[in-house]
Amino acid sequence: xxxxxxxxxxxxxxxLALVSASLIGCGEQNVRFNATxxxxxxxxxxxxxxxxxxxxxxxxxxRGEVVMIYFGFIQCPDVCPTALMRAxxxxxxxxxxxxxxxxxxITVDPERDTPEIVSAYLAAFDPGFVGLHPTMEELPxxxxxxxxxxxKVPTGDSYTMDHTATSFVYDTQGRLRLAVSHSxxxxxxxxxxxxxLQAAR
Amino acid sequence: MKKSLLGSxxxxxMAPLFAQVTVEDPxxxxxxxxxxxxGAFMMLTAETDARxxxxxxxxxxxxxIHEMAMxxxxxxxxxxxxxxxxxxxxxxxxxxxxxVMLMQLKEQMVGGTVxxxxxxxxxxxxxxxxxxxxxxxxxxxxxxxxxDKPMQHQHGHRH
Numbered sequence: 272x273x274x275x276x277x278x279x280x281x282x283x284x285x286x287l288a289l290v291s292a293s294l295i296g297c298g299e300q301n302v303r304f305n306a307t308x309x310x311x312x313x314x315x316x317x318x319x320x321x322x323x324x325x326x327x328x329x330x331x332x333x334r335g336e337v338v339m340i341y342f343g344f345i346q347c348p349d350v351c352p353t354a355l356m357r358a359x360x361x362x363x364x365x366x367x368x369x370x371x372x373x374x375x376x377i378t379v380d381p382e383r384d385t386p387e388i389v390s391a392y393l394a395a396f397d398p399g400f401v402g403l404h405p406t407m408e409e410l411p412x413x414x415x416x417x418x419x420x421x422x423k424v425p426t427g428d429s430y431t432m433d434h435t436a437t438s439f440v441y442d443t444q445g446r447l448r449l450a451v452s453h454s455x456x457x458x459x460x461x462x463x464x465x466x467x468l469q470a471a472r
Numbered sequence: 473m474k475k476s477l478l479g480s481x482x483x484x485x486m487a488p489l490f491a492q493v494t495v496e497d498p499x500x501x502x503x504x505x506x507x508x509x510x511g512a513f514m515m516l517t518a519e520t521d522a523r524x525x526x527x528x529x530x531x532x533x534x535x536x537i538h539e540m541a542m543x544x545x546x547x548x549x550x551x552x553x554x555x556x557x558x559x560x561x562x563x564x565x566x567x568x569x570x571x572v573m574l575m576q577l578k579e580q581m582v583g584g585t586v587x588x589x590x591x592x593x594x595x596x597x598x599x600x601x602x603x604x605x606x607x608x609x610x611x612x613x614x615x616x617x618x619x620d621k622p623m624q625h626q627h628g629h630r631h
Contacts, residue, residue, distance in 0.1 A: 348501060348511025348574075349540050350547040352612065353567045359613065383508070391504035395613040426551050427534045429508070429575055436547040452545050 583611025
């Protein structure tokens with residue numbers, strides 16, 4: 272009797288497991304993204320950095336918003352402004368829910384990217400964009416924790432920065448979900464951000 | 473002697489036809505105060521093989537020709553010694569590719585203003601010729617930079 276109960280119990284658990292697996296399947300696995308899905312990644316979990324106004328910020332500050340993090344430098348003539356412009360277009364295309372799309376810029380050039388320059392620069396794109404300023408000491412650790420590459424390269428009597436141009440997207444719970452390549456267009460990103468915002472409802 | 477002189481005159485007269493670069497839609501990306509660098513973009517079409525070898529501008533202490541490349545989504549920007557302009561082929565200097573890099577900026581690049589730039593070319597015989605252009609500054613963060621302005625055609629001449 273005891274063994275029969277155990278078997279039944281075992282079957283019941285198996286069925287329960289199958290049912291819940293299929294339920295989870297409906298909720299999670301059917302979500303398809305245009306960008307690279309990196310849900311469950313063990314890097315880029317959080318940050319604790321000072322913004323352009325001297326406030327210490329963490330991901331927690333942006334709960335309820337889809338956050339897009341971009342690493343860059345302001346003396347960049349090409350890629351960084353292109354990526355920020357794309358972010359502006361994504362926000363515009365989202366319409367009213369654009370309020371729940373937050374762009375966070377983390378400098379890889381703390382030497383030249385002063386809070387004044389970064390806040391003026393980001394404001395030219397969108398007043399809601401947040402600039403974060405790792406110190407020279409913090410930068411290697413921050414980059415490592417996001418698996419972001421950066422390198423100072425001399426040019427003329429100045430220098431430029433090689434850096435990862437991928438944008439990282441977080442859901443409204445602050446979980447890292449997507450890696451968005453620099454070459455990705457506006458429309459597919461908008462679609463992905465909408466998906467993340469809808470999942471939060 | 474007389475013949476060769478005539479030849480020289482003819483060559484001089486013909487020269488602009490053979491060493492001409494059409495510059496279209498030149499623009500400079502706007503900056504914020506204290507920003508030290510920005511890029512100039514344009515389309516270049518040479519009538520005969522030429523190379524863009526240098527550029528100068530009164531607004532910048534240093535001007536270089538740069539190439540941008542993406543490797544595994546890592547952005548790399550490098551100075552190149554020259555940009556080849558094969559005859560009849562339009563070379564586009566645009567975000568994601570080539571640009572004229574303006575460094576040590578002496579002033580803020582304000583949207584709507586015009587920046588003079590001197591382009592220095594070399595023809596296939598290695599002879600240099602310059603061309604003055606005026607590039608319009610597109611405000612930083614303005615929608616679709618470079619796409620919203622009327623076409624400007626500017627032609628180069630041998631000096």
